[in-house]
Amino acid sequence: MEFSSTRALDSLDLSVPPGVTGLVGANGAGKTTLISLLLGLLRPTAGELSVLGLDPGRQGPELRARIGYGPERNVFPDDLRAYDFVRHLAEVKGLPRDEARSRASDSLYLVGLGEERFRALGTMSTGQRQRVKLAQAIAADPRLIVLDEPTDGLDPVQRDEMLNIIVQVHRDFGIDVMLSSHVLEEVERVCDHVVALDEGRLVAQGAMDELAGASGGVELELVETADRPGAVDRVAARLRDAGLNVQHNGVVLTIGGRDDDELFDLACVAVAGAGARLRRLGQRRRSLDDLFAGGEPDAPLDAAGAVMSGTRPEHR
Amino acid sequence: MTAAGRGDATIAARGFQRYEGPRSGVAGAIRSVTWQSVRSTLGLGRPARHKVFPIAAVAIAYVPAIVFVGLAVLLPEDIIDPNDVASYSDYYGFITLAIVLFAALVAPEVLVSDRRNGMLAMYLSTPLSRRTYLAAKALAVAIALGLVTLGPPLLVLIGYTVDGSGPDGLGSWLLNLGRVVVAAVAVSAALTSVSMAASSLTDRRAFASIGIVLVLFTSPALAEALINGGGLSPYWRVIDLFAMPFELVARIYGDPGGYPELEWWAVLLANVVWTALGLAVVAWRYSRLVIAR
Numbered sequence: 386m387e388f389s390s391t392r393a394l395d396s397l398d399l400s401v402p403p404g405v406t407g408l409v410g411a412n413g414a415g416k417t418t419l420i421s422l423l424l425g426l427l428r429p430t431a432g433e434l435s436v437l438g439l440d441p442g443r444q445g446p447e448l449r450a451r452i453g454y455g456p457e458r459n460v461f462p463d464d465l466r467a468y469d470f471v472r473h474l475a476e477v478k479g480l481p482r483d484e485a486r487s488r489a490s491d492s493l494y495l496v497g498l499g500e501e502r503f504r505a506l507g508t509m510s511t512g513q514r515q516r517v518k519l520a521q522a523i524a525a526d527p528r529l530i531v532l533d534e535p536t537d538g539l540d541p542v543q544r545d546e547m548l549n550i551i552v553q554v555h556r557d558f559g560i561d562v563m564l565s566s567h568v569l570e571e572v573e574r575v576c577d578h579v580v581a582l583d584e585g586r587l588v589a590q591g592a593m594d595e596l597a598g599a600s601g602g603v604e605l606e607l608v609e610t611a612d613r614p615g616a617v618d619r620v621a622a623r624l625r626d627a628g629l630n631v632q633h634n635g636v637v638l639t640i641g642g643r644d645d646d647e648l649f650d651l652a653c654v655a656v657a658g659a660g661a662r663l664r665r666l667g668q669r670r671r672s673l674d675d676l677f678a679g680g681e682p683d684a685p686l687d688a689a690g691a692v693m694s695g696t697r698p699e700h701r
Numbered sequence: 702m703t704a705a706g707r708g709d710a711t712i713a714a715r716g717f718q719r720y721e722g723p724r725s726g727v728a729g730a731i732r733s734v735t736w737q738s739v740r741s742t743l744g745l746g747r748p749a750r751h752k753v754f755p756i757a758a759v760a761i762a763y764v765p766a767i768v769f770v771g772l773a774v775l776l777p778e779d780i781i782d783p784n785d786v787a788s789y790s791d792y793y794g795f796i797t798l799a800i801v802l803f804a805a806l807v808a809p810e811v812l813v814s815d816r817r818n819g820m821l822a823m824y825l826s827t828p829l830s831r832r833t834y835l836a837a838k839a840l841a842v843a844i845a846l847g848l849v850t851l852g853p854p855l856l857v858l859i860g861y862t863v864d865g866s867g868p869d870g871l872g873s874w875l876l877n878l879g880r881v882v883v884a885a886v887a888v889s890a891a892l893t894s895v896s897m898a899a900s901s902l903t904d905r906r907a908f909a910s911i912g913i914v915l916v917l918f919t920s921p922a923l924a925e926a927l928i929n930g931g932g933l934s935p936y937w938r939v940i941d942l943f944a945m946p947f948e949l950v951a952r953i954y955g956d957p958g959g960y961p962e963l964e965w966w967a968v969l970l971a972n973v974v975w976t977a978l979g980l981a982v983v984a985w986r987y988s989r990l991v992i993a994r
Contacts, residue, residue: 454826462819464751474823477730477827478827481725488720494716494717
């Protein structure tokens, strides 16, 4: 996809299966451009695109009737009531008037705004507006909803609630979801699949449990206390003496080079022997953040056949 | 007291469900956006402050019609013949200002608001395309303008007919009805086009409204300067955006109008060209519009 002065997306070749898919990348990575292409609002300069079996370029109206879209912008007609907003957009997407009315209420109840549905949008908080955007996206019963930064501007509690609703929409009603985000941990939490973009290029795609999750090795987090100075270094030295690969990052040690069960045993012995205090001991997990950072030399990212490069998006 | 039927009672917890019924497609989307835009323009479903101006403009447009019909009903025909008070084409002369002000209100409300409040991006994620969206909006502006261009003359026709002062015979009545409708469509089309063009060029409703009024009120002065000051052909009158729609109305009713030196085809062509030009500006502007999502 090329604009007059910018190549927004380049050499993108991807296939997204049903489920909850996260579209991740830093600001300017091309997420919104990809969404616009999926909705048939932009045409690719070259290449082919198929969404729900339809060509967005030639069958845009038919396709968009089956997709619910929640834009990133939080701008609404302030004097319109939430119920009227959702009902109207459901009608525009082709629902009969009576059906649009009842489904507007149903979807607002589903997102937790049942009691607030007759409030003007201009009086609603950012969190409530994000929920209204989700409600209007699902009200016309789409097969797919595309949400652009659905947790933008939300506090942690609101973000958890929003993510839970998104998961519920897929789990209970079978509506596939694509959500774009630059917050990797929330994508890790709710998505089955990931598409990662960086500067318009695909840097990873695949199932979440292949791209992130248990990755071999053990991670232990120690407690540095004044009465036991150098404890962390002593643990690291003991582990190295045992012939293990050790990465030392502050109070966190990541060890590899043996079977995980053996690593756990050796870690416990080293901590006890060094007189250190242990805060956390567990299997080493690879996060999407690691993928954007370029992965670990001893843990090649061959599970999903993904090629990783580029800058890392914000992690908060 | 019996408990008959209690055993059949169920609690219907409907909740959110899948919808497998028919969908109305692009035509339904246009219909819905048009209707919502007309409602919004008139302040329906909105706080009271949004109703004041549209109600005032509509009321001003209907006042002469109500007065004429009232005179026809209250005064005997030998004292005053209602048709002598004002002809149908003359009627527009009483409400020109109301029509222009209403046009300056409607199009900015219909077009500019969507760009500012995010609704344009929302609409374009539905079955609507830019073209069908603009069709819905043009229809909405024309319908809203129809309230002041069609309603009042229609009220006069119906009032005179009920009073027995109306056109004699079914043929004459239908001819008048046709003229009322065609004249209203012509005025609405021209003003829809011009006001939408002005509204497509700015993101501020006030600027759009001022622009519409300025274009409509300065073009007569420009035409006058060119013809009388510059000694150019009287056909330069066709650049008078304020006069041409109402001149066409006069010709539709078979009256000579305010500028009898112009042939009817020139008046018709001027209206067609201005309407097409205005719509072309809107289409061009929206084809290049970058929509924030």
